[in-house]
Amino acid sequence: MSSTLDQGAEMSLLHIQNLHLSMHSFEGDAHVLNGVELKIEKGQIWGLAGETGCGKSITGLSISRLVNTPPARYLDGQILFNGRDVLKLKESDMRQLRGREIGMIFQDPTTNLNPVLRVGEQIADVAYEIGRIAPEILGLTATARASQRKKAAQKLGVDMLERVGIANAAQRARDYPHQFSGGMRQRVLIAMALVGQPKLLIADEPTTALDVTLQAQVLKLLSELVSSSGTAVLMITHNLGAVAQICSHVAVMYAGHVVESGLTQEVLSHPQHPYTRALIAALPKPGIQRGTLSTLPGRVPNLIDPPPGCRFAPRCAQASHECTLAVPALVGKSDTHRIACVHVQPEVFA
């Protein structure tokens, strides 16, 4: 804990520095994360965008240290949460962070709830566990007995269900997950993730499994809940529309590397990195002519034997010899807007 105090006020809530991770497989070691850089401050809502397999989810799971090692191996870098490197924490300390300091929501609400436990019990379980570390969340003191804690946890569970908009919460808490619709289950998961009043919420594709109308509802609910409590969010998504809707900041990942990050406005309106541009160009718009949907030529590189230098170079129209020399660093164009591309830097600094 002493290191927490040393760094004082300048400390970010979450600071991922140069994170490298390899994944062992039969074909060889895949270099899945190749120097991820990300800094999240209190109250910010970050979108982490990128295509399937670019390492977004692994980054999210790494923050809660839920990636199994082996097969994964952290080669370099650190993940500072409140100044403490979670990769070096003991498992018992890590457990105190999960749920209490870092909440998580996963993609598919149909598989995220245990089918044989009542919904209320599942939330109460989380609340009960958190009540051990932080009895004040249950409105109790540290001397409270287990039975009191259990009761308070159940009550808090129902309160949370109410807050996420489940009608008849006290009664619905006694239902099983299969009696809830997809959207309601996602609300339940949001309630579970926020029950400990975490400082950071990691939402891994929270709306991907929902239909479009529900997506908007769930995103709105999510942003309302976090803005009232000042919780920072890392929303992992491949939906730039969702990013535009609720995120204050966005980071775009490609093949294990953050290629561009900044304010949502900056990045989406004035994309600098060729990959971000291609990604935005590929968004389908309602007025689009049949067959004219733009796509990105080529395929995601093989991470076992990645291309030298910039991993996007083989698919990039602007690629030149310099691109293959080294992985470009993330460099600031403005205070907030940072891009990792050799072709963008000279313009800025010339």
Added chain:
Amino acid sequence: MNESQAWARAYYRLRQNWLSLVGLVLVVFLLVVALAGNQLAPYPEHISGSVDTAMRFQAPSSAHWMGTNEMGQDVLSLVLGGARISLFGGLAVVVLAAVVGTMVGAVAGYFGGWTDEVLMRLADLKLTLPGLILAMAVAAALGAGTMNMVLAISLSWWPGFARLVRGEVISKREEVYVLAARALGAGSVRIMWRHILPNILSPIIVKMSLDVGFAVLTVASLGFVGIGVKPPTPEWGLMLSTARGFLPDYWWTAIFPGLAIFLTVLSFNLLGDGLRDVLDPRSRR
């Protein structure tokens, strides 16, 4: 859906196969006999060992529905009295084996790695020995007695449960809700107890109900070879073993204990099949 509806549905599924119902009725009947055998028996004093040498080898009649044995004891009374040892012996074996096997299998499956290797090789080692031979050896070493017999058989029974549970745990361990629970601070004990075990209870219960029949058979086998309960406590296997010398003339001394064993094994198997249909709808024909 409330509790009563759930039970109603379970009963409906069980009813889909009338043989399961027969199994259920027979098992209930056997349990009643096991509990109240001494009260139901026409000659309860024979159960506790008294003999009536004047009445040796009476053929079945209205006074002795199943005849009498070489010591003039009423075979019906002995069969009823023997139900207790056989049934509770069989149930105790299965419960003990299921508890031990589930713990071993759950730990092996959840933690994997070396823990898994050591525990499962131990189970494999056990499976290389014929169960009955091991049980005989252990029972002989521990000495006669019901508890020792149960322990001896359980010792050869747990690996089946351990393997079943290990496989189930490995598949459930990878479920997203387990990851989600871990992400929100649940520890190993809570994940195992709250998230994994309730989800694998069905196959365990089904295996238990199917195994009771065979456990009863094993109890009888040990009795038959003379290891297990001490006379005069009536026990079906022991009765068969004694009666063997009086075949075929005094057939009733062997037929009725044999039929009792047969009926017990059959009814638990029928019930087990029915329970599988109720608890695991996917495996239904």
